[in-house]
Amino acid sequence: MMATAENGSRIWYQSFTDPAVDAPYFDRLTRRVQGLAGPGFSIDVHGMQPGDRHLHRLSEMRCSVQAVRNAVAAQEQGYEAFVVGHFQEPGLFEARAAVDIPVIGLGEATMLHACSLGRKIALVTISPVFVAFHEEQIARHGLQHRVVAVRAVESQVADYNRAFTDPETYQRLKQDFSRQSAPLLELGVDVVIPAGGYPMLLFARERSFTIGGAMVLDGLPVTVLAAEVAARLKHLNGTGTSRTPGFALPSAAALQEFVQSP
Template structure:
């Protein structure tokens, strides 16, 4: 049977429909018949007049608007999905979701870091804006991978999700800005470059950018879906799922 993956964005996809279409097209090209990806977003109006990049820097707003995502993972399991992908580098409530469901829960950040560790010794991460880079640094620390990440930086000047999607049909200026930052990281020892923001990462994947000066530019969506498929197969074939000791315990011990 074809595996089904619930891909959860933190964007209001009604406002950036090209992003949703881009993820779906990318999944179809990359996964073919191996798995199907269904893309979900946040309700229209979630962030008001703000972009997600601007809104999620506020811890209270982050909690208020993103805590319902835990129930999205529960709903994915209820509907029979094989895996849930948290398609945001802010990776909200990752521990809570893994506590709540038995299906694999994968995040873009963690999957990118783990894949990057297999492809090179040092990882450089480029976000779309400084506040997203700050959240990404916190995620790197949460996964205890600071020693493998040379730096987390951002585009100059920064671009929010709506500015990025507006540049989707003519992305050369954004690609040039990304390449400039990547070369700085590569000169400092980075061997794998991670585009650490979903909209930007989808545009770069669609443009086929996979290497800069010999360093890998990671397709973070492909990395996350591949990890989700692997974990789903382990669960189907061996009954091997998330640990219930300590971090992801349900209080049964």
Template sequence: MTRIWHQSVNELQHLQVYKKALEDHGREVMGSEAELVVHGLPSGTYGGLSATAALGNAYAYHRLLGCVIENAIEAEREGYDAFVIGSFSEPFLREIRSAVDIPVASLTEAGLLVGCSLGRYIGLVSNAPAVQWMTRTAVDKHGLGARVLDVVALDPALDEPALAKAYADPEPVIASFTTAAERLVARGADVIIPAEGVLAELLMRHGVRAVAGAPIMDVVAVAWAYALMQIRLWSTTGLRVGRAWHHRRDDPALVARLAEQPR
């Protein structure tokens, strides 16, 4: 069976409700087409902080998320058919694609590209200012600023543990998200993307599918479907990542040797 490695940047041991939501969602979306295997970061990675609190610092981001590259290499070694970066912080997407030959999808890129097919302007609602900033940076990195109306954050901001607790009482979060989304739609957004994984799962779990006539994207399902599309194209057409420039690999032996070295 096709297997997809879903890589969260949360310590999922402490967010079991989110991990279970992802696993249940994966079975609903992919059925017998593929098996989704959800992975998080080791307990203690953030030293008691949330991902939102820790990853705003560029040095911490580099040190703490470098293991995501190694996990992608491990996924390829173990025979996974695709690797999904399940975070709007989108760690090391270019580096991962330069290191492995299996398809790699990310919540941010897949959501933005599919969003361009659903409307002229995309609005994104993140959970907190730090993730809002990272998402804006990712929009620029993908060259899609002209298609994004704005990236905003929930008010009040909520980190991942607070969002996980809200799974038991979601109405305040849904109300806050709806207010932010309605404002974006009033300004011209055609489609809204929840720009944080725990938030996106909460909304989908509770049936939030549209606001003021604009669809609310099931961005996690979109990323999985995007990975499945790539797997199919890899298999049937031979399509691959371009190696000439952005993901170049002039010396495959060097890449292979580095991948074998312990960190």
């Protein structure tokens, strides 16, 4: 029987970072995400070893397999929802087809909420490498007419880790982000999304953050609350992933083969 929020509902938040290698970020992410939990909910933040560290499709694919296996583990351990806490969210659809608990993607949840805040949305990612990834992601979610542009700052993970405690580095990254966002305003963009956990966490200190009137949307609370809503709806009336052929649950044999494969 599914636990209700009143009895204590657990959410598994899956980061694609290594808790040891990326400790400055992972520790702050854990405190931030756990602090967003509503009454009756608790959130466990999990990482990966190794994390997604090579800015390449092969790393994304490797991590996506681990994420789906962890979604299966989360369901077996009684979690009420699973969050793919990587903006590109590789493995999102596969995880939804693997488990019967809600699976929420950081990128999808943020972009969908942005659609309720403005007419045109844009992403600013942490590296030019990810621009093509996000353009494919936007098309996968059918949001091409709402998410109209993707830009990138030239940054490294080390820059964000340093910016958490160094005001000068923080201001430089904020200025770089604002500089990349400025041309988006000429396109009529209403909402700018920092496309990644690192910039979202970094800019969380800015309340009502805007650039030229455009809202800069922090997707972390959006995604946590989306997971809570999905868990509540699942308990309330059984609302869940459609089980038409595209998201049909696997047979026991197919699931076992996937989980046990090297």
